[in-house]
Amino acid sequence: MSQERFGGSLRSLMLGCCVLLSACGAPEEVASPLLSADPIDGLRQALLDVAPGGLVEIPEGRFELDRSLTLSVSGVTLRGAGQNRSVLAFDQQRSGAEGLLVTADDVTLQGFAIENARGDAIKVSGCRNIVMRDLRAEWTGGPSPDNGAYGLYPVQCEGVLIGDSVAIGASDAGIYVGQSTDIVVRRNRAAYNVAGIEIENSMRADVYANVVVHNTGGILVFDLPGLPMQGGREVRVFRNLVTSNNTPNFAPEGNIVATVPSGTGILVSANRDVEIFANVLDDHGTAAVMVMSYLITGRPFDDPDYDPYPERIHVHGNDFGRSGHEPDAEPLAMIRAGIGRDLPPLIWDGFTRDSDSPVLCAQDNSAAESINLDAPGGFAAPQFAADAFDCSLASLPGVSEAGAGVAVPWE
Amino acid sequence: MSAKGAARVTRTPLLLLLACLLLACAPASEPWPLSEPLPARLSELGLLLQQGGELRVQDGFVYTLGHPLFSDYASKHRSVHLPPGGRAERVSGADSMAALAFPPGTLITKTFLYPVPAQGLVGLTNVAMETGERAGLALAGLRLLETRVLRHAVSGWEAVSYLWDEAGREAWRADAGALLALVTEDGVAFDYLVPDRNQCAACHGTGRQQRVLMPIGPKPANLAAVRVSEQEQQYARWQAAGWVMDQDEVVAWPAQPDARAYLDVNCAHCHNGDGSAANAGLDLRYSSERPWELGVCKPPVAAGRGAGGLRVGIWPGRPEASILHYRLAHRDPAVMMPELGRSLVDEQALGLIAAWIEELQGDCTHAGMF
Known part of the structure; x- marks a missing residue:
């Protein structure tokens, strides 16, 4: 139905009435008074009406929204004019726990920004093959516990590509991939979040060529108890620039990231088979790389399937700049005061168990020294060594041939 | 953009149209x-x-x-x-x-x-x-x-x-x-x-x-928790009228406000172990029995600001230390539960849930390094 057809002249009105009178059996021609020319109403309706495989475009401009957008049609591309050109602003959001919620397969989100969502910026739940490219999720007021939790947030997805995007100011993780498999996170910039990039309870992830600066913790690889998907493993973190992640932790207490000390470059907790290589890490007050058991959080867990110990963490060929000069954790600060110099770049909490596999192997990094905190012994006898983890592990296959720039298969 | 296809209809002709x-x-x-x-x-x-x-x-x-x-x-x-x-x-x-x-x-x-x-x-x-x-x-x-x-x-x-x-x-x-x-x-x-x-x-x-x-x-x-007359509860009338084919016994929920029935109706369509909130690891169905899955001493997973500085979903005896209670008491879309469908606080239910948590047994005291 066009504007011209019901444009207000009596003649066209009469005509319309006649058409409708004769069309009572086919009343989809009836105009609802809810129809509107507002571009966001149009976008909202387009996201509902788009056919599978279709394209929905977000115009250039800044648009204010007061409630969440939703997309549940598979194969759709939602595309704006660029992460700084098409801006969906949620400063006045009054309803919905996220800016955009996607519950569909084979969706591509590209070229737009979500600003100041009350909760998460973009959540993609239970999907296959989500591509997020040239997006920006930002809380524009800087770090604050009042900011939303996650910026770019696929959870329980098979096939995730997050690339060339920006996440700023999340009070949990800027880029957070949870309970997912086959993941590529590359060429993104994460800044001023509590966690820059977090891979949690996920399998097969490549995190590379990202710039991760001024977060509380740069890149986190976690495995947590009590979740449907267990056994996080096979995560490669390589060729990232991870510097100056010293922002004071502003996460609301109770969340696991609230326990992350400020000044942490890369933190591995309770994962298996993590390969951390060829990263540049510099200026971290607590540590360049920390490898922890879940036990150090002191949190209870009731999950017979959960393994709280990290295993086969391979740290090699990294460039460690300065770290350990201002540790943001009481036991570490005391150890540093005791030795009167910066802590080593590589820190392990010391929780261990009988296993044929090493917890950690560290080779060919720019600095060799590490510390075993002796957390199980109450930090009474921390051990410093240059060769404590002198072992080798096979390289992981990886999700994509990233070095050659080959795309992931479904990209 | 579909906005181009959306007609702007002026009000007066619309009313005429409606009438016709x-x-x-x-x-x-x-x-x-x-x-x-x-x-x-x-x-x-x-x-x-x-x-x-x-x-x-x-x-x-x-x-x-x-x-x-x-x-x-x-x-x-x-x-x-x-x-x-x-x-x-x-x-x-x-x-x-x-x-x-x-x-x-x-x-x-x-x-x-x-x-x-x-x-x-x-x-x-x-x-x-x-x-x-x-x-x-x-x-x-x-x-x-x-x-x-x-x-x-x-x-x-x-x-x-x-x-x-x-x-x-x-x-x-x-x-x-x-x-x-x-x-x-x-x-x-x-x-x-x-x-x-x-x-x-x-x-x-x-x-x-x-x-x-x-x-x-x-x-x-x-x-079946509703009585439609002195003698008859509602589900029995459905059975008698043939609206439902069901000869099995029905265990009715309590006729009075009940915390577990409230959680089932208001929360369990997402928090049921296989629902849209399965990633949180809670099961709030009436039939759920494991305290952990109800949130007892369970740390939050992806609660964000919804955690409210609290450490566990339910701290037995302490509603003020329980995230479940905190989120029901809030109106902020990023904090409140359920996420959709309310923007006011259900004050009566809040009291009901608080009283229920008061009665629960257990202790979540724990300490961590950081």
Whole structure:
């Protein structure tokens, strides 16, 4: 139905009435008074009406929204004019726990920004093959516990590509991939979040060529108890620039990231088979790389399937700049005061168990020294060594041939 | 952009148009074809009629629930319209706490309404509903907001909401939903959400991907918690009338407010181990027995600000230290639970949940390094 057809002249009105009178059996021609020319109403309706495989475009401009957008049609591309050109602003959001919620397969989100969502910026739940490219999720007021939790947030997805995007100011993780498999996170910039990039309870992830600066913790690889998907493993973190992640932790207490000390470059907790290589890490007050058991959080867990110990963490060929000069954790600060110099770049909490596999192997990094905190012994006898983890592990296959720039298969 | 296709219709011609449409097409006498998309106007479905100042149902019956979903104190008029000869059934192998299975052709309506104590205000007191085939609801002094329709079409259930015009004469299909600014009789402003079609699936969608919609309200245990007469509870009347084919015993939920029934109705459509919130690891169904899955001493997973500086979902004996209680007490969209469908606090339920947590046994004391 066009504007011209019901444009207000009596003649066209009469005509319309006649058409409708004769069309009572086919009343989809009836105009609802809810129809509107507002571009966001149009976008909202387009996201509902788009056919599978279709394209929905977000115009250039800044648009204010007061409630969440939703997309549940598979194969759709939602595309704006660029992460700084098409801006969906949620400063006045009054309803919905996220800016955009996607519950569909084979969706591509590209070229737009979500600003100041009350909760998460973009959540993609239970999907296959989500591509997020040239997006920006930002809380524009800087770090604050009042900011939303996650910026770019696929959870329980098979096939995730997050690339060339920006996440700023999340009070949990800027880029957070949870309970997912086959993941590529590359060429993104994460800044001023509590966690820059977090891979949690996920399998097969490549995190590379990202710039991760001024977060509380740069890149986190976690495995947590009590979740449907267990056994996080096979995560490669390589060729990232991870510097100056010293922002004071502003996460609301109770969340696991609230326990992350400020000044942490890369933190591995309770994962298996993590390969951390060829990263540049510099200026971290607590540590360049920390490898922890879940036990150090002191949190209870009731999950017979959960393994709280990290295993086969391979740290090699990294460039460690300065770290350990201002540790943001009481036991570490005391150890540093005791030795009167910066802590080593590589820190392990010391929780261990009988296993044929090493917890950690560290080779060919720019600095060799590490510390075993002796957390199980109450930090009474921390051990410093240059060769404590002198072992080798096979390289992981990886999700994509990233070095050659080959795309992931479904990209 | 579809905005180009959206017509801007000026008001006066629209009213004329409406009048001519109503003359031309109402009342609907034939059932709306199952093969057709749901119509633009609710009246075309022929399910709800306004006769003599009352809302009545056609080819269906009105029911209520002992433990309703909280929706900003809106009162709800609910009806089921079975196809000729059709009956509901208990889901095979399911207990009386799973929603009934309704045959293809079934329509279910839920009309949200408020009393209007003064011009422009809404009252929060519950409007009592008669039940059954001949139930009537006197519309004087009421404001109808929206009617949500669930239809069991050939390809499965579909859901859409119809938004009533201010005069309460017609309701229009509102796939994209709406936010309505309302003010209570006490002067409290709040945003009433008419869900968009996808948001219907946020509650009615089963499984993590919310692909398949199902009714969630009509559970035998909840229907049976209502007495329709001195002698008879509601579900027994359904059985006697042949609306449901079910010879099994029904364990009714308590007739009085009950914390576990409240959690089931208000939370468990997402928090059930396989729902859209499965990633949180909670199971708040009435049948859930493991304290951890109810949130006892369980740290939050992805709660963000919803954690409120608290460490566990439920701290037995300490509602003020329990995230569950905290999120029910809040109105901020990033903090509150449920995420959708309310922007006011259910004060009575908050007290109910607090009292329940007070009674629980256990201790979550623990310490960590950081």
